[in-house]
Amino acid sequence: MGRxxxxxxxxxxxxxxxxxxxxxxxxxxxxxxxxxLCGERQCDPATxxxxxxxxxxDKPLWQQYATYMGNVFTGDFGTAFNGQxxxxxxxxxxxxxxxxxxxxxxxxxxxxxxxxxxxxxxxxRPVDTTVLLLTLxxxxxxxxxxxxxxxxxxxxxxxxxxxxxxxxxxxxxxxVPGLVLASVSLAYVTRLTRTSLAENKRSDYVRTAVAxxxxxxxxxxxxxxxxxxxxxxxxxxxDIGALMGGAIVTERIFNIHGVGYQLYQGILxxxxxxxxxxxxVLVLVFLVANLVxxxxxxxxxxxxxxx
Amino acid sequence: xxxVTRARGAACAVAAxxxxxxxGGGGSGSGAAGGAVLSSSWGDPQNPxxxxxxxxxxxxxxxxxxxxxxxxxxxxxxxxxxxLAESIDTKDSRNFTIRVKRGWTFSDGEKxxxxxxxxxxxxxxxxxxxQKNAYFFGYVDGYDKVHPSSGTQTADTLSGLKVVDDHTFxxxxxxxxxxxxxxxxxxxxxxxxxxxxxDHAAWLRKPVGNGPYTVESYMRGSxxxxxxxxxxxxxxxxxxxxxxxxxxxDSNTAYTDLLAGNLDLVDDVPAAQxxxxxxxxxxxxxNTPAGIIQTFAFxxxxxxxxxxxxxxxxxxxxxxxxxxxxxxxxxxxxxxxxTDWTSPVLGADGGYKPGLCGGACDYDPxxxxxxxxxxxxxxxxxxxxxxxxxxxxxxxxxxAVCNSINNALGDSKACVGNPVGTFADFRNRIGRHRxxxxxxxxxxxxxxxxxxxxxxxxxxxxxxxDGKWSNKDFDRLVDQANAETDQARSVRLFQQAEEVVRDxxxxxxxxxxxxxxxxxxxxxxxxxxxxxxxxxxxxxxS
Numbered sequence: 095m096g097r098x099x100x101x102x103x104x105x106x107x108x109x110x111x112x113x114x115x116x117x118x119x120x121x122x123x124x125x126x127x128x129x130x131l132c133g134e135r136q137c138d139p140a141t142x143x144x145x146x147x148x149x150x151x152d153k154p155l156w157q158q159y160a161t162y163m164g165n166v167f168t169g170d171f172g173t174a175f176n177g178q179x180x181x182x183x184x185x186x187x188x189x190x191x192x193x194x195x196x197x198x199x200x201x202x203x204x205x206x207x208x209x210x211x212x213x214x215x216x217x218x219r220p221v222d223t224t225v226l227l228l229t230l231x232x233x234x235x236x237x238x239x240x241x242x243x244x245x246x247x248x249x250x251x252x253x254x255x256x257x258x259x260x261x262x263x264x265x266x267x268x269x270v271p272g273l274v275l276a277s278v279s280l281a282y283v284t285r286l287t288r289t290s291l292a293e294n295k296r297s298d299y300v301r302t303a304v305a306x307x308x309x310x311x312x313x314x315x316x317x318x319x320x321x322x323x324x325x326x327x328x329x330x331x332x333d334i335g336a337l338m339g340g341a342i343v344t345e346r347i348f349n350i351h352g353v354g355y356q357l358y359q360g361i362l363x364x365x366x367x368x369x370x371x372x373x374x375v376l377v378l379v380f381l382v383a384n385l386v387x388x389x390x391x392x393x394x395x396x397x398x399x400x401x
Numbered sequence: 402x403x404x405v406t407r408a409r410g411a412a413c414a415v416a417a418x419x420x421x422x423x424x425g426g427g428g429s430g431s432g433a434a435g436g437a438v439l440s441s442s443w444g445d446p447q448n449p450x451x452x453x454x455x456x457x458x459x460x461x462x463x464x465x466x467x468x469x470x471x472x473x474x475x476x477x478x479x480x481x482x483x484x485l486a487e488s489i490d491t492k493d494s495r496n497f498t499i500r501v502k503r504g505w506t507f508s509d510g511e512k513x514x515x516x517x518x519x520x521x522x523x524x525x526x527x528x529x530x531x532q533k534n535a536y537f538f539g540y541v542d543g544y545d546k547v548h549p550s551s552g553t554q555t556a557d558t559l560s561g562l563k564v565v566d567d568h569t570f571x572x573x574x575x576x577x578x579x580x581x582x583x584x585x586x587x588x589x590x591x592x593x594x595x596x597x598x599x600d601h602a603a604w605l606r607k608p609v610g611n612g613p614y615t616v617e618s619y620m621r622g623s624x625x626x627x628x629x630x631x632x633x634x635x636x637x638x639x640x641x642x643x644x645x646x647x648x649x650x651d652s653n654t655a656y657t658d659l660l661a662g663n664l665d666l667v668d669d670v671p672a673a674q675x676x677x678x679x680x681x682x683x684x685x686x687x688n689t690p691a692g693i694i695q696t697f698a699f700x701x702x703x704x705x706x707x708x709x710x711x712x713x714x715x716x717x718x719x720x721x722x723x724x725x726x727x728x729x730x731x732x733x734x735x736x737x738x739x740t741d742w743t744s745p746v747l748g749a750d751g752g753y754k755p756g757l758c759g760g761a762c763d764y765d766p767x768x769x770x771x772x773x774x775x776x777x778x779x780x781x782x783x784x785x786x787x788x789x790x791x792x793x794x795x796x797x798x799x800x801a802v803c804n805s806i807n808n809a810l811g812d813s814k815a816c817v818g819n820p821v822g823t824f825a826d827f828r829n830r831i832g833r834h835r836x837x838x839x840x841x842x843x844x845x846x847x848x849x850x851x852x853x854x855x856x857x858x859x860x861x862x863x864x865x866x867d868g869k870w871s872n873k874d875f876d877r878l879v880d881q882a883n884a885e886t887d888q889a890r891s892v893r894l895f896q897q898a899e900e901v902v903r904d905x906x907x908x909x910x911x912x913x914x915x916x917x918x919x920x921x922x923x924x925x926x927x928x929x930x931x932x933x934x935x936x937x938x939x940x941x942x943s
Contacts, residue, residue: 130824135864137533345650
């Protein structure tokens with residue numbers, strides 16, 4: 095197990111450098127960020143030169159990347175164009191997005207797996223068909239449609255919630271956005287659980303457990319669910335990263351000032367420091383989430399531990 | 402307001418079930434002591450909030466609330482009137498003596514003196530402070546030493562500025578500029594307190610000014626709370642208790658919040674909602690002209706667009722654009738077809754002259770076709786109109802313009818849009834002179850002077866002359882107009898210069914842009930200034 099973890103950690107190093115370098119190149123290919131700083135007019139050349147020098151944009155690209163990476167390891171992610179430290183932006187953006195992601199994952203786990211178990215155990219029954227149809231609808235409708243619709247109905251027409259989330263964004267205010275963000279993944283979780291459960295239901299060890307006269311609850315939770323959850327855990331694990339980075343649509347609709355919003359602003363203003371900084375952290379989140387998933391495998395299925 | 406309370410109650414009830422999250426104030430501050438507070442939509446300012454460094458509307462909004470300068474532009478007429486200026490005297494339109502009124506202070510108690518202005522202007526002009534509006538001080542003597550176009554600066558202060566006594570200072574310009582006093586209402590010329598220079602970082606976290614409002618709290622990127630400053634000595638005191646500016650990631654969400662009763666004022670009705678806005682808000686929707694004009698500029702550095710006879714092609718293209726139809730169908734009348742190169746907010750006295758463009762701005766497909774043929778046809782056989790696709794729904798109208806041109810010329814390939822991903826990249830290509838044809842050029846005035854609509858855009862090598870158009874007659878007329886001390890004669894000379902722009906069709910005028918806003922039933926006396934910024938201090942909250 096120890097060697098397995100070390101090997102996995104070592105694998106993360108090239109992935110980390112490779113992906114940040116790619117992002118660095120991509121943002122830089124778009125051209126000179128200072129050009130867009132002065133509104134509809136051209137920056138006067140002297141000021142533009144000085145800004146470029148200040149942000150290190152006058153140096154060759156490889157040098158910019160080296161300096162940047164060097165700074166990152168000391169916790170300095172540079173300065174955004176509005177004069178704020180990128181770490182300061184992160185300190186406000188990440189907690190909100192993490193809360194949002196937590197709400198979304200909670201929905202996926204609780205609602206998704208419950209529905210999956212319900213339908214998996216009652217295959218072909220009306221419950222199963224209804225839920226299947228519902229998930230199909232959720233999957234086929236784009237997130238922004240669900241989001242805008244819920245916002246209009248719950249926020250404006252019925253007045254149950256506020257259509258926008260205030261800056262501090264507590265858990266309570268994130269329920270509706272979290273549900274919207276989770277919706278598509280939730281449908282997938284339901285379907286994955288259902289299929290996995292239905293498959294394993296027919297397996298020998300479940301039949302044995304039933305034959306031994308174990309209570310139904312125990313058969314389902316200890317034997318059936320534990321084995322059926324492996325694909326689901328994989329999915330949810332990789333989804334955490336996707337949710338954090340991909341919350342941009344949901345965050346825009348509900349006015350949440352999280353990671354998606356900062357990334358969007360960074361890209362619009364072509365702010366290398368912001369974009370690369372946030373993506374660097376997101377890459378780390380992806381990597382850690384994947385690591386956790388792999389370790390969870392080992393917990394769920396001891397056979398994997400020794401592989 | 403009832404709906405809001407109910408909504409928050411519901412949200413809190415759900416929240417309590419999950420994990421008792423913070424559901425305290427929320428922050429709309431209803432019925433606070435000292436007058437009611439209104440909430441208004443805001444966008445995250447692009448630059449640090451300093452008077453000489455703010456060049457977009459969002460930051461400008463705040464500066465307009467917390468600063469008052471020597472002059473102020475009347476929110477209705479746009480005319481510059483004295484604010485802190487006791488008098489601005491000149492004999493030759495080049496040497497000005499400015500007397501500052503007594504009795505004004507910053508909200509931290511410091512007196513506003515001549516030095517407050519001179520120090521602020523020197524700071525703004527200095528190259529080492531990276532102020533994006535430094536060019537505003539370009540008229541002042543010694544600017545080339547403080548802000549050289551290359552190399553390092555050789556002086557820290559403008560030699561043209563001199564403090565005479567506590568409340569008097571003199572300004573010497575590099576050239577005659579009769580309109581100079583009227584530019585002094587612009588935020589870049591605001592006075593600054595000592596605190597700005599002594600503890601700059603703290604000032605940026607919580608700006609201190611001398612306007613009708615003070616900053617109570619500022620959460621960067623999400624909210625700024627401004628409160629009425631009771632000690633404000635000026636005549637335009639705030640008629641409300643304060644304003645909470647809330648950053649919205651999307652103007653659609655702000656609009657939805659307005660409908661749901663969570664927000665009092667949006668000053669940017671999203672294009673998608675223009676169809677419903679009248680039924681949603683009725684007379685609580687404002688749609689008034691602003692000092693903004695959209696044009697197509699041309700790459701004059703490209704020989705194909707700058708050869709003799711090409712003005713016929715450009716005029717032909719102008720005549721092939723059905724402005725009326727596009728402003729009605731795409732913009733729902735929030736734009737007005739342009740018939741000159743300025744803006745209606747200037748008024749007739751200020752230099753706006755409807756119809757100056759004449760037939761060249763009328764839709765006339767037959768003549769358009771003929772003119773383009775006479776001018777040697779479209780360079781390369783196809784017009785590629787470049788625009789940035791990230792903001793402002795430019796794609797829709799550029800496509801419509803191209804359709805109009807294609808229909809007029811009877812050639813489905815005569816015009817295509819050429820989108821560029823981001824505004825920064827768009828500006829970048831303009832700066833590097835890589836435009837394959839006409840490109841979108843929007844101009845929002847800095848101050849309501851006809852000079853501001855012409856000189857920065859069409860004077861040889863001017864700061865925003867992106868197409869590098871150059872014409873001796875035009876330059877000469879502008880120089881004459883600036884030297885002219887009589888306002889009316891100066892305006893007439895500028896209009897003659899504008900006629901030169903027309904005769905060469907230096908840029909195709911498209912439409913004047915309106916400011917649009919919507920507000921809740923709690924508010925009254927809401928108006929937009931010619932800069933399309935709400936006149937916050939006049940708003941009453943019931």
